[in-house]
Amino acid sequence: MDLVSNLALGFSTALSPENLAFCLIGVLLGTLIGVLPGIGATATIAMLLPITFKLEPVSSLIMLAGIYYGAQYGGSTTAILINMPGESSSAVTAIDGYQMARKGRAGAALSIAALGSFFAGTVSTFLVAIFAIPLTAIALKFGAAEYFSLMVVGLVSSIALAHGSIVKALAMVALGLLLGLVGTDIYTGTPRFTLGIREYADGLNFVAVAVGVFGIAEILRNLEGEKTRSLLMAKVSGLWPTRDDFRRMAGPVLRGTAIGSALGILPGGGAILAAFASYTVEKRVSDNPGEFGQGAIAGVAGPESANNAGAQTSFIPLLTLGIPANPVMALMVGAMIIQGIVPGPNVATEQPTLFWGIIASMWIGNLMLVVLNLPLIGLWVKLLTVPYYVLFPIIMAFCSIGVYSVNSNVYDLYAVALFGLGGYLLVKLRCEPAPLLLGFVLGPLLEENLRRAMILSRGDPTTFVTRPISAFLLALALAVLIIVFLPSVKKKREEVFQEED
Amino acid sequence: MKQLQFDSTNAICGLTFIALGGFFIYQCLNLDLGTAFRMGPGYFPLILAAILTLLGVVVLVQATRVRGEPMGPLAxxxxxxxxxxxxxxxxxxxxxxxxxxxxxxxxxxxxxxxxxxxxxxxxxxxxxxxxxxxxxxxxxxxxxxxxxxxxxx
Structure with missing residues (x-):
């Protein structure tokens, strides 16, 4: 069995003391930022990215992945205890989780969330392991035209999942792609859009753009209306769910895992949508729909499982195709490139320890989260009492160090300020930054594959529809685009995002 | 007479996209476009910039139809x-x-x-x-x- 030996290799890599330590640091950091509202996983990973290039590639990716799924756990803790989701993916958990906490069942709600997430994490880690190899085999058949079409699918899906206006999201993708093209043209060596600044000849620094658009814009938004956070903390007691709770959570956990795994694989998909979809499904299949919003166990167990499963399976497109499914995965691409690894189907064959080590570490990380998080809840809640204004200078200092240390280029720091301002203004104009960042990462790849495909077909654009895989992918992209523009879907989509706000 | 309704946030947003698109188009004019067979450095960005400008126009036109919330204070x-x-x-x-x-x-x-x-x-x-x-x-x-x-x- 290949799978068994591959997983054995993965676990032997992930279980080395060093990698275990980095996995632990990752999940702890992730939980920490998940608990603190206002700074998300994307900004944190962006800031820590430069620091990781001193580490071994495997260790650095294990740590970054740990931050990502750790943040999901941390986010649900605050959602349940103080009705304030630390991460957007736990917004749904807050609805019923907080109600459970108010009824004195905070401990049970936290355990249900943790156990559901762990189960979903286990299943979806296996899914990643099972699907990785066959998908890699398909990906190796990909030519320039297929890659181009695949990236189009990813970009279109990111639009479908963005909040607000679809037209604006499309515009953000176009803007992101254009910003990605800043720098020297690889075919002719012509500098493009550098405004004569030589320091931008290698392109805008990805870390600088990510930190600016996500981190700084978020800080500025928090500074708008400074309010005191009131802490109405529910007392945590009776951590272990009753037998009846277990019986009632089984179904939602299984359904949530299935929904989350499927939605996570889609490029552009991810944890947020999975959580919402699961909540809707649970409400529909429940014998007692009136219970939802009043502390339904299914309303915690389902979405929590779904968001964790989605978080794990979103690694599949990254590991097999080298295509990032969401901004966090885009940062993982950045981390791989810093380490000199070209993301794509070759990673599995050329770097088996890295590939399987990451997969195995996800399961270990999930286990750590269950074991560590429940006893540490008191500590996390204490952290919430740290006033916000103390965090800003800390974040800014780490941003500056992080961005500067990538290439010791001071122009990257000016780019941070510029993109922070730009990102903030775009948020004020009700534009979503996620499609922009995805476009920024994919811009150069998209152009390169387009030009290569056109050269290979001797200038014949029908190459994209005559090659079967490429045609299928483009049809998929078109279908997604048509679906999101359908009036009924558009309305439903607006409702879903309305609930979240 | 009916008051002219428009969403100021989206109007600014549309204008911003048009301005950014226009900037990139202007920059592309100095670049070699090439042909579809052998694309020059300006070909793909020009298409993107045109799309961006066009979407800006769409946002601007849509903004005149509905009344939206104001942008809110800036930090x-x-x-x-x-x-x-x-x-x-x-x-x-x-x-x-x-x-x-x-x-x-x-x-x-x-x-x-x-x-x-x-x-x-x-x-x-x-x-x-x-x-x-x-x-x-x-x-x-x-x-x-x-x-x-x-x-x-």
Whole structure:
């Protein structure tokens, strides 16, 4: 069995003391930022990215992945205890989780969330392991035209999942792609859009753009209306769910895992949508729909499982195709490139320890989260009492160090300020930054594959529809685009995002 | 007469997209376009910039149909103190060196909140600097000069 030996290799890599330590640091950091509202996983990973290039590639990716799924756990803790989701993916958990906490069942709600997430994490880690190899085999058949079409699918899906206006999201993708093209043209060596600044000849620094658009814009938004956070903390007691709770959570956990795994694989998909979809499904299949919003166990167990499963399976497109499914995965691409690894189907064959080590570490990380998080809840809640204004200078200092240390280029720091301002203004104009960042990462790849495909077909654009895989992918992209523009879907989509706000 | 309705946020948004698109189109004019067979450096960006401009027009037109919420206040104080922090760090990290540059950058950012007290800001900036020097400079060994040429007289 290949799978068994591959997983054995993965676990032997992930279980080395060093990698275990980095996995632990990752999940702890992730939980920490998940608990603190206002700074998300994307900004944190962006800031820590430069620091990781001193580490071994495997260790650095294990740590970054740990931050990502750790943040999901941390986010649900605050959602349940103080009705304030630390991460957007736990917004749904807050609805019923907080109600459970108010009824004195905070401990049970936290355990249900943790156990559901762990189960979903286990299943979806296996899914990643099972699907990785066959998908890699398909990906190796990909030519320039297929890659181009695949990236189009990813970009279109990111639009479908963005909040607000679809037209604006499309515009953000176009803007992101254009910003990605800043720098020297690889075919002719012509500098493009550098405004004569030589320091931008290698392109805008990805870390600088990510930190600016996500981190700084978020800080500025928090500074708008400074309010005191009131802490109405529910007392945590009776951590272990009753037998009846277990019986009632089984179904939602299984359904949530299935929904989350499927939605996570889609490029552009991810944890947020999975959580919402699961909540809707649970409400529909429940014998007692009136219970939802009043502390339904299914309303915690389902979405929590779904968001964790989605978080794990979103690694599949990254590991097999080298295509990032969401901004966090885009940062993982950045981390791989810093380490000199070209993301794509070759990673599995050329770097088996890295590939399987990451997969195995996800399961270990999930286990750590269950074991560590429940006893540490008191500590996390204490952290919430740290006033916000103390965090800003800390974040800014780490941003500056992080961005500067990538290439010791001071122009990257000016780019941070510029993109922070730009990102903030775009948020004020009700534009979503996620499609922009995805476009920024994919811009150069998209152009390169387009030009290569056109050269290979001797200038014949029908190459994209005559090659079967490429045609299928483009049809998929078109279908997604048509679906999101359908009036009924558009309305439903607006409702879903309305609930979240 | 019926009052003219329009969504000011989306109108500004549309105009911004048009302006950005126009800027990129203008820049593309100096680049070689090439042909579809052998695309020059300007071909793909020109298409994208045209799409961006077009979407800007769509947003602008849509904005005239509905009345939207206003944009809300801007975090002016935040922008005034947060944004200069990385710029200051960039301008001085080579001259002053890592330690003083980081201290002042953190100090500037600290005043972004109207609740920050001067004493707390200094203590906080000092603590951040100490922590960062220990972690980034000593433990991780990032190649920063701790005190730069400007500090030596």
């Amino acid at each position: 002016l104080r935040g922008m005034l103190f947060i944004l200069p922090a990385p710029v200051f760090f960039g301008l001085t990290v080579r001259g002053l060196g890592f330690v003083p540059s980081l201290f002042f950058a953190a100090l500037i950012a600290a005043f972004a909140s109207s609740r920050m007290k001067p004493l707390l800001a200094v203590v906080l900036a000092g603590a951040i600097t100490l922590f960062s020097v220990l972690v980034f400079s000593y433990a991780l060994g990032l190649p920063f000069e701790r005190f730069g040429p400007w500090t030596r007289l």
